[in-house]
Amino acid sequence: MVSLGIMLSDLSKEQRYSTEIAKRASKSGWKVFRFKSSGIDTEAKTIQGESYNPVTNLWDVKKFTIPTFIYDRSFHGLTRDDQKVRNKITWLKGQAQFLGHGLPSKWEIYTKLKDLPLLQAYIPVTAQATDAKTVWNHLHEYEQILLKPSFGSRGIGIYLLSKVEDGTVVTMTKHEKRYERHFKSKEQLHRWIESLLNKFQFLIQPYLPLSNLDNEPFDLRILLQKDATNHWVEQGRGIRKGNKDCITSNLATGGTAITYEKFIKEIAHPHQKYIELTIGHILRTLPEELEAKFQPLFELGIDLGIDRKNRVWILDINSKPGRKIIETLQPDKKDDLYHAPIAYCQYLSDNLVKAGETVEENLSLRNN
Known part of the structure; x- marks a missing residue:
C-alpha cells in the first residue's frame, strides 16, 4: 500500500494542511502519517508520530514503518539543525522517496547562481x-x-x-x-x-529601495509546484506589503496581502511590460537552474523585489514555502494546493513503474 509521511517541526503546525492532504489521499486508499524528525528510529526503522483516521477525521498516535513518500515541511529556525537531527533526516532520505530534497543555505544558493548568465542580473551582490x-x-x-x-x-x-x-x-x-x-x-x-x-x-x-511612495516595503511572492507530469506550474502570486517605515513585508511580521493585478495596474504601461517579461524569464529559468545545481524539488516560493527604477530582483528562494498569501488572495486555489503533493507522489510512483520496478521494489533496494 502506498503511504505518505508529512514531516513537521511541530505537530501542532500546519494541522489543516496535513489533514486536507490526508483526506484526499485516503480516498485513493493511501495511508497518511505525520511526524517530527525526533520520532525517527534509525535502528528499528520505524517512526513515532500520528496516523490519519479517515473514519473519525482525526490523527491517532502511532508507531509506523517508513512511509513510501516523505513530504518534508519541517523548519528549524535561524540555525543549522543539530547533527543528530541532520543524521536522522539523511538516513531517512535513503529509506523513502522525498517529494523534494530542499535547498541548502542562502549562501550556497548564491554562490551557485551568481555567475549564471541568464540570472546574474537579478541577484543582489551578497x-x-x-x-x-x-x-x-x-x-x-x-x-x-x-x-x-x-x-x-x-x-x-x-x-x-x-x-x-x-x-x-x-x-x-x-x-x-x-x-x-x-x-x-x-x-x-x-x-x-x-x-x-x-x-x-x-x-x-x-539595501535596495524596495518600498512604495508611502515608504511601505513590499515584495512579490510566487508559489510554484510540480504537477502530475513533473512540470512546474504557478499556483498563484501576490504582493506582500509591510507597515510604513518597516524593513520587511512578510505576512509573519505584520504584512498585508494585495493582488498582483492591482499592483501592476498602478505601474506605467511601458514598465508593466518590462516587469512582466522579466518575471516570466525568471520563472522559466530559476527552477531548472536550481535543480541542475542541487537536488530535485517539488515546490518553490520565489520572492521578487521591484525597485523604484522598476528593476526586478530575486530576494529569496524557499523550498518549503508558505501558502498564506495564495489562500488569502485566491481561496479558490486551496483544493489545488491540497491535491498537489498527492498528484506529484502519483507521478513519482508511475515513473518507477515505467522504469520497470514498483515503488516497493525501489525502496527494498534502498534498504538492502
Whole structure:
C-alpha cells in the first residue's frame, strides 16, 4: 500500500494542511502519517508520530514503518539543525522517496547562481558576514546594508544598518513594529555585531529601495509546484506589503496581502511590460537552474523585489514555502494546493513503474 509521511517541526503546525492532504489521499486508499524528525528510529526503522483516521477525521498516535513518500515541511529556525537531527533526516532520505530534497543555505544558493548568465542580473551582490570588520567595510562602502540570516525565513532576524552623521542606526521589525538602536561609536557597533555573529550565520547585501511612495516595503511572492507530469506550474502570486517605515513585508511580521493585478495596474504601461517579461524569464529559468545545481524539488516560493527604477530582483528562494498569501488572495486555489503533493507522489510512483520496478521494489533496494 502506498503511504505518505508529512514531516513537521511541530505537530501542532500546519494541522489543516496535513489533514486536507490526508483526506484526499485516503480516498485513493493511501495511508497518511505525520511526524517530527525526533520520532525517527534509525535502528528499528520505524517512526513515532500520528496516523490519519479517515473514519473519525482525526490523527491517532502511532508507531509506523517508513512511509513510501516523505513530504518534508519541517523548519528549524535561524540555525543549522543539530547533527543528530541532520543524521536522522539523511538516513531517512535513503529509506523513502522525498517529494523534494530542499535547498541548502542562502549562501550556497548564491554562490551557485551568481555567475549564471541568464540570472546574474537579478541577484543582489551578497557576502558572508564573517566578522564585525567585514560588516563595517560593507557598511562604509554602501552606507546602507542588510544583515540576513543564512538559514532564516519569514522575514525574521533581518537587520538594516544605516550610516548617519553621529554613528550607525540598526533597524529591525518586531511584533509588526519598527525598532531602532543607535550606536554612536564604531566599537559599540562592533561588539553588537560580534554578539550577533556568535549566535547565527548572516549574509550581507546592499539595501535596495524596495518600498512604495508611502515608504511601505513590499515584495512579490510566487508559489510554484510540480504537477502530475513533473512540470512546474504557478499556483498563484501576490504582493506582500509591510507597515510604513518597516524593513520587511512578510505576512509573519505584520504584512498585508494585495493582488498582483492591482499592483501592476498602478505601474506605467511601458514598465508593466518590462516587469512582466522579466518575471516570466525568471520563472522559466530559476527552477531548472536550481535543480541542475542541487537536488530535485517539488515546490518553490520565489520572492521578487521591484525597485523604484522598476528593476526586478530575486530576494529569496524557499523550498518549503508558505501558502498564506495564495489562500488569502485566491481561496479558490486551496483544493489545488491540497491535491498537489498527492498528484506529484502519483507521478513519482508511475515513473518507477515505467522504469520497470514498483515503488516497493525501489525502496527494498534502498534498504538492502
